[in-house]
Structure formats: C-alpha cells, structure tokens
Amino acid sequence: MGIDKHDSVKSLFTAQSAKVNTNRGDAYYEKLYAQCRARLDELKALAPLNNRMDFKESIEEEGLDRRDFMKWASATTAMLMLPASFTPLVAEAAVLMNRVPVIWIELQDCAGNTEALIRSDGPKIDEIILDIISLEFNETLMAAAGHQAEKQLEDAVEHFKGKYLLFVEGSVPMGMDGYYGTIGANGETFIDHLTRLAKDAAAVVAVGSCATFGGIPAAAPNPTDAKGVMDVVKGKPIINIPACPANPSNMVGVILHYVLTGGIPELDSLLRPKFAFGYRIHDNCERRAHFDAGEFVEEWGDEGAKNNFCLYKVGCKGPMTFNNCSIVRYNEGVNWPVGVGRGCIGCSEPDFWDKYAYERPMANANIKAPTGGVEKSVDEFGLGLLTAAGVGIAIHAAASAVAGKKSEEN
C-alpha cells in the first residue's frame, strides 16, 4: 500500500482539541473525498486477503437487500461525521474491508467484546462486516489451538508486517513481573505478548474498558496491578474504544475509517474517537425532559419507573459519561441501558467500576472518605465534619460561658 499511513496516522493522532467539528467546509471535504477515492482504488486493486466470506453473498444469505445496505451506509456516514456525499464511498469501503488485516488478541478479560460482536439476535450489517473483516487471528473464534494457533499468529505477523490493525481486548496485568497472565506453550507474559505484536502493527485498537483503562480487573484493590494498553504500548498510534462491552458500531466505525482514509479518526484526550465519544450520554438521552422536570424514579418498579422517568436518583451516571449509546444504541439500534430502565454506569470512563457503578447518586455513593480507608458517602462525611465542628464550637461556647473573661468595661 503506497500511502504513507504512518505519517497520516501520526498527524491525525496529534490533533488536539476538545471540540467536535462536524462541518469543516467544502474545501476540506473535497480534498478528503479525493484522498479516500484514491485509497479505495488502491485497495480494490489488491486481492482480498484469505478470508472466509464474500460480502455480497453474506448479505444475501441474511436476507437483506441492497436498500438495507445503503440505509446502513448512510447512517454510518453520519456517525463518522462525514457529509452525505461520502455514502457511496463508505459502502465501497465496507465491501473492501477484507483487504485490511486484523489481528485480535485477548489478555486479562472475559471475551465480552468478542461476544458483543458475534452475538446478536439477527445478524445485521455491522455484525456481517465484522464477520468479513480479514480477522487473521482471534483466539475465541478460530478453530486452531495450541501450537497450531501460535504458528498461525506468527505467520500472520510475518506476512502483514506493518500493515495489520492490532485489536486488543483485556487489561495487562503488570504485577509479579507480568506472571499473572501468560499465553502459549512458552509462557510468554501478556506484557511481552502485547509489546511484541504491537511493534509490527500499523495501529493498536484497545477494545472495551479493560483494554483501555484497566476496567474491572483494575478495580480496587487491583490485585494484578492491571493497566490499559496505552500505559504499556509506547510509540504506536493507539485508539481506545472503551465501554463494557464496546459497541460493535464503533469498532466498525474505526475499521471503516481506516479503510477509507488510511488514517485513524480524530481522538479526544483519552484517545477515544470523537465521532463516538465526543458527546455526553445525558445530552442525547430520551429521558432528559424528565430530568429537567425533576421527575425521577425513586425506587425500582415504582410509578416513576412505569412512566419512564429519569434514572438519576437510582444512580444514572449519564451526566458524567461520554459515549454514543444514547445515539446509536446497541444491537442495531434496538435499545440501550437507559432505554430498558436502568441507569448508565459510566462504563466508558476511566475507573468506572470504583467511581461510577453504584445505584445511587454520587452524593450518596460509598467511596473512600478523605480521612482514609473508611467507606462513607460524601454527604455522611460532610455531616460528620459538620457535627465535629458543632461539637467543638459547643464546647468552646460552654467553656466561654463558664470561664470566659469579658474584657473590662471602662
């Protein structure tokens, strides 16, 4: 592939701004269009990689017609914040996804992200696409095992040196020299495994909260000293797609963006693509009107719950969580957590298990008080502080009344 990906990847990677810019002007999009066109023509000239399926056939097998596909393409174009004129390019890129090799490894995890992308009621286009991407290696999905699997991995790395996207699922246990997690007959630690495979990757994509920020393995007391990929891999473009599990739409979005432009999407300060993590759950939530009205579910199953009131008082953390669940939802837009009546637990934010995932508002959360150690709610601590001050004042006042000396009058 002739385009110097490393440079375009680097320049995109260093783009810094908190702003989500959805309109960059015609000149920008014309240039980008030409760039994408050239890139797709180049990819088209390449033979598909040794992959299992042909895209058009898969779609027909699932009983979807071209109209469904084009609907998906325009929705995905919008999700990637590109103008509608890019829709045919996105459709083309989807068909060409089997030209980009993907290696998917699992570290300290539950395979929930793999599950998310392969299991859904009726496989729809996102899932089909994830079936046809050239997944060169995925422990959970492939037939090979043991030495055979290792051999396959070595072959893939050798063959696609510098070209493959490395998808990582799961955190990296750093404690005990990394021996909390080893893989293969040689007992290679997860740290070594990851660094070795990252070295030859075009970019590393951390999928799910464990791979991005350590997730649940890193929750207190974090016995294995679990860390996210970005704390271990240095000198490579890293894209974080957090959430528990990461939304398959966002994985497809990142791969598509790479197929389309040869680069990685614009990222926020936590290395999350802005097209997915640029907006707050709370600002696109269908229950927001009830929040503003002060109508809350007070307890599970009450009258408010039946009326779809806001879930803030049963602990929804949508106001502090950046993700696009409330826009794209899960399982091809069927539903999402707040839609089914339970609050957001902030799964796409760092430290979510310790700091977000409780079914109470923050003021009542049992977290470590500044006095250290003791689990207390913020308000309990505050009231304790107030009581202590009150007692101190009362003692001083009583002592003053009994033994205080009023300054002399003239």
Next chain:
Amino acid sequence: MKKEGYKSVKRMTPAMRTIHWVNFFSMIVAIATGLYIGHPYYQSFIADPAVDKYVMAWNRWGHFMVAIIFDVTSIIVAYLYFFSRFEQPWRKVIPTKQNIKEFFEVLLNLLTLNRRKNFDSSHADSFNTVYFTIFHILLAWMLLTGLQLYVHGLASGESSIGAWWPWMLHVATDWTIPVTGGTLMDVRISHHYTMWFIIVWVIFHIYYQVWRTIYWREGDIAIAFGGEKFVKEQKEA
C-alpha cells in the same frame, strides 16, 4: 452612641460590605440548589405535566446564576486583596515574624477564652485574614471545579455566546481532572466535599464573630453591617 473612652474604627468599606452580603445570599442559594442537583431531595408531584415543573432545570439555573455572581465578586475580592486603597489583606498573610506572632496571639486568645489578649484588636488581624484567605481559596476551587462540570454540557464546543467560552473553560479548568483523581466523577466528588468544608467554615466564622462581640466587647458584629467597630482609647493616646 459612642461610649466614653471608646473610639470607632472603620473596618469595612461599603463595597466590602456589599460583597459580604451578596456572598451570603449567593451561598445560601448555591447550597440549597447544589444539594438538590447532587441528590434531588424533594419530589415534584407526579400528577403535574412535565412542562409545568422544570424543577431540576430551575435549580440548575439558580445554581449557575449565583455561581456567576460568586465568580464576579471573587474577581473583585482578588483585586482588592492586592490593590485595595483601604486595606490590603495580603500584607497580613505573608509569614513575617510579626504576622506569625499576631496569628498565634489571636489563636491563644480564643483558646484561653479571652484571658490573654496581647494584640491590637482594632485592625484586621493575621488570624482572621488567614481564615478569610482559606475561604477564598475554597471558593476559587468551587469556581474551577464547577466550571469544569459545567463545560461537560457544552460538548459540541459551541455555546450561546460563542465557541470561545467552552474553549476558555477547557483551558482554564481541565487540569482539575488529573488533580482530583483522573475522572470526571472525581471533580464532582471534590466539588461536593468542598461545599461541606465551606459550610463548616461559615459555621465557625459566625460563631467566632459572635464570640468576639460578646467577650471583646468591641461591637465586632457591627462590622459587617455598619462597617465600624469600637476600641478602647489607648491610655497614652
């Protein structure tokens, strides 16, 4: 109604008193609305249609309004702190030998229940000035963490007054995230804790002013209202 042998000293200018009471009312509103935002403690009636209520939205509106008022008075106070023509508090906070001595003398006065009073109580003393400085640091922290929480709602990078505003808020307050612990939730927790520290500060502040008024017998409580207190004429004066 000055007593024989006492003279009055001016302690607070009208501007300072105005700020004092603006802060007083702002704080009451900020705490009442802030507690509601943190954990909605009263319920709106389910029978009312949502459009008529807007309870959380009004609470947030009130909270942001007093926050902006607070921000403005804080800027004025910060200015007066260094450039006031009346009294520049920073001079009482720098740890010179004299200031340190005065600080402990006033503290001892409080602890010995006014049995020892070896300092000039006619002026703002070091102890009180340090105490007020702590208050303004707490307020500045509320301002920074609060604006950080506020800018989360401006994710598009736009606002009704232009893109410069969220941009400026990010530049000015993003550092509070790593400082409080690395997540947006930590900023919230810190904002909430700081409220409790401010409440405790206020309780002691009121107690202390009343206590001084009773035991020093110099009418200290009047400072915040009339701007003056009374001190005994020095014998040699």
